Amino acid sequence: MVRPFSEIPGLWKNGAANLYNFWKLDGFKNLHRIMLQNFNTFGPIYREKVGYYESVNIINPEDAAILFKVEGNYPKRLKVEAWTSYRDYRNRKYGVLLKNGEDWRSNRVILNKEVICPKVLGNFVPLLEEVGQDFVARVHKKIMRTGQNKWTTDLSQELFKYALESVSSVLYGERLGLMLDYIDPEAQHFINCITVMFKTTTPMLYIPPALLRKVGAKVWRDHVEAWDGIFNQADRCIHNIYRQLRLEAGTPKKYPGVLASLLMLDKLSIEDIKASITELMAGGVDTTSITLLWTLYELSRHPNLQEELRAEVAAARAESQGDMLEMLKRIPLVKGALKETLRLHPVAVSLQRYITEDIIIQNYHIPAGTLVQLGLYAMGRDPKVFPRPEQYQPSRWLRTETHYFRSLGFGFGPRQCLGRRIAETEMQIFLIHMLENFRVEKERHVEVQSTFDLILLPEKPIILTLKPL
Ligand code: HEM
Ligand code: 2DC
Numbered sequence: 001m002v003r004p005f006s007e008i009p010g011l012w013k014n015g016a017a018n019l020y021n022f023w024k025l026d027g028f029k030n031l032h033r034i035m036l037q038n039f040n041t042f043g044p045i046y047r048e049k050v051g052y053y054e055s056v057n058i059i060n061p062e063d064a065a066i067l068f069k070v071e072g073n074y075p076k077r078l079k080v081e082a083w084t085s086y087r088d089y090r091n092r093k094y095g096v097l098l099k100n101g102e103d104w105r106s107n108r109v110i111l112n113k114e115v116i117c118p119k120v121l122g123n124f125v126p127l128l129e130e131v132g133q134d135f136v137a138r139v140h141k142k143i144m145r146t147g148q149n150k151w152t153t154d155l156s157q158e159l160f161k162y163a164l165e166s167v168s169s170v171l172y173g174e175r176l177g178l179m180l181d182y183i184d185p186e187a188q189h190f191i192n193c194i195t196v197m198f199k200t201t202t203p204m205l206y207i208p209p210a211l212l213r214k215v216g217a218k219v220w221r222d223h224v225e226a227w228d229g230i231f232n233q234a235d236r237c238i239h240n241i242y243r244q245l246r247l248e249a250g251t252p253k254k255y256p257g258v259l260a261s262l263l264m265l266d267k268l269s270i271e272d273i274k275a276s277i278t279e280l281m282a283g284g285v286d287t288t289s290i291t292l293l294w295t296l297y298e299l300s301r302h303p304n305l306q307e308e309l310r311a312e313v314a315a316a317r318a319e320s321q322g323d324m325l326e327m328l329k330r331i332p333l334v335k336g337a338l339k340e341t342l343r344l345h346p347v348a349v350s351l352q353r354y355i356t357e358d359i360i361i362q363n364y365h366i367p368a369g370t371l372v373q374l375g376l377y378a379m380g381r382d383p384k385v386f387p388r389p390e391q392y393q394p395s396r397w398l399r400t401e402t403h404y405f406r407s408l409g410f411g412f413g414p415r416q417c418l419g420r421r422i423a424e425t426e427m428q429i430f431l432i433h434m435l436e437n438f439r440v441e442k443e444r445h446v447e448v449q450s451t452f453d454l455i456l457l458p459e460k461p462i463i464l465t466l467k468p469l
Contacts, residue, residue: 008056008364010038010046019051019206028202031452032349032377039378045362051206053078055352055371056361059382061405063361064351064374068405068412071353075415076100078352078371082204085213086227095275096418097283108414110267111276114258116421122325123255124425127169129324132429134179135162136437139466149468154461155296159289160191166426167284167419171277172241173257186233193229194285196222198454205454234278242270280419287347288423290457292430294345295337297462298392300442305394309333310435317436327432334431336394338424342409343380344392347455350375351411376408377456438466 011018038046039059046057055078058064084098096108114120138158143151161178164187168176176187200223204212212220241259256264258280262273299306312333320326350373357368366372381389385406386396397403410417417423434440442464451459 002360003364005365005367005370008045008047008366009042010048010057012047012049012054014049016051018049028206029451029453032450032456035349035375036378036381039375039382043362045364052208053206053371055373056366057350057373057375058361059375059378059385060362061379061385064379064405064408064412066359066361067353067355067372067374070355070357070359071413071415072356073414074101074105074356075413076354077415078354078373080201080205082201082209082223083227085204085209086224089213089224090227090231092231093271093275095272095277095279097276097279105414107268107272107276108418110262110265111418114261114265115280115418118421121421121425124170124422125324125328125429127173127255128166128426128429131162131166131169131175131179131426132433134165135430136433138179139438140468143466143468150465152463152465154463156289156293156458156461157191159292160285161187162292162430163285163287163289163426164191164281166288167281167422168237169257170422171258171281172237173255173260174241186236189229190233191285193226193233194282195453197226197230197282198286200226201454202452230282231278234281235274237281238274238277280422284419284422286455286457287419288427290455291338291341291345291347291423292427293458293462295341295427295431296434296440296464297442297448297458298337298341298344300440300464302392303441305337305392306435306440309337309394309431313432313435316432324429324432328425328428331428331432332398333394334428334435335424336397337431338427339397339407339409340392340394342407343386344389345450345456346376346380346409348409348411349377349452349456351408353415374408377450379406379408436469438468441465441467 035057038048038057044059044063048055048057058067080098084094086092087094087098096104096111099107135158139151142153143149161183165176165178168174177183178187200219203219204223209220209223238259241257242263245256245260245263255261259273259277262268262277263270268276299309312331316327316330319330352371352373354371355366355368359366361372379385383389397407405412410420410423442462446463448462449459450456
């Protein structure tokens, strides 16, 4: 007998009371740990209502498979109202991140060809390769300046710049110059705005932005100011390319970047292109940089593994005679390391879909229209899903054990991360260069946990030491 929806365990009767408890537990910062705890209390499925936001939560890969098999052609994830409210407030178009239905699909299909299709990888690699080399040169210079043959630092600011430089070079086919000593203050402002934008989004997951706007709340004002900074900088970059393109008519000799390709293709309106390019630029900074920081942190804690990865990279370099595109095909353990990082330190605490048809999960009936969330952070740490989950083991992704609906860091299906190929390539190239040049070490015994600022971030600075090999 299939059990009814109303019997799913959990606390879903009093949204306001739950919001109060949530706030008392500092739930905003701890969302990932609270989800984990809920799965421990209620089992592999629970219902929840916090504030105005109601969902069914699942943790098993097999249940994720059920969810994603019915997602159809127009998958829809949780609407982040803070983000749509800003667009509505400022009269700006939604990009693919926020669109839904046919409008989303028609834009996404065109963007896929320019951003995520394997064919474009060859265009991205030389651009990303150059940024990777410049990053390494910059670190060598920093090490020289210390006079101690090593550099001990919190790398996060450097990684933000690396990530923005990488994504910009792919989008605009041009360098911003962020690997130099003196950088454009506007670019630094853009980076700061993204951090504020994510941080101020969190409370608005639970308290409607329309309400906060009406009472003139600071969090809403800060949020608007952050998006204004993001859009202004992206507008400047986009306008720049647009003008160049009009000046030099005719087909360019080298790959001109995603934006110019889209403009020349002439299949999306300029406003649609602007909206999605802005989202790609903003989505491409904290995500990859934090994932790289966590990876360096894990490698510093596992020196033997670090040597193994270095050996793999050296062999790949020799076999491919330096051809980066070839090299990327010969580094399975490096790729496993990135998957392992996203398992333990996912950027997204959950994946969500509004289901469009009734489904049965864990023998409960779930009606169409329900928001179902897969607890990605909780799944990554579940011993029933990943044996010895606390251990960082990139090789678990090489073995033949099942990977069925287990590698979901970038989401799944037609609505998965649009920046996935850029992110993966950028991160692989970064690790190749870092492993070839430096040993990464850490201070003794520091455990760093995650904190939730819409995306999961290290709760305190991660201090690492880089030594030239
Ligand atoms: C969506 C993760 C990097 C742009 C997503 C989603 C996840 C994700 C989980 C939701 C997918 C779903 O609902 O199935 C990550 C991770 C990254 C990363 C782990 C790096 C480690 C990037 C980068 C960009 C980007 C570098 C831009 C270049 C986007 C966009 C969407 C998205 C535009 C929305 C796509 C849509 O709704 O059609 N990402 N992301 N992401 N990401 Fe990423
Ligand atoms: C946050 O409960 C927790 O990739 C919420 O590059 C549910 C939720 C909904 C959408 C998720 C978000 C969470 C985390 C951040 C994600 C976002 C979709 C896209 C975004 C996963 C899990 C991200 C970081 C994008 C951001 C693009 C940018 C222009 C802001």
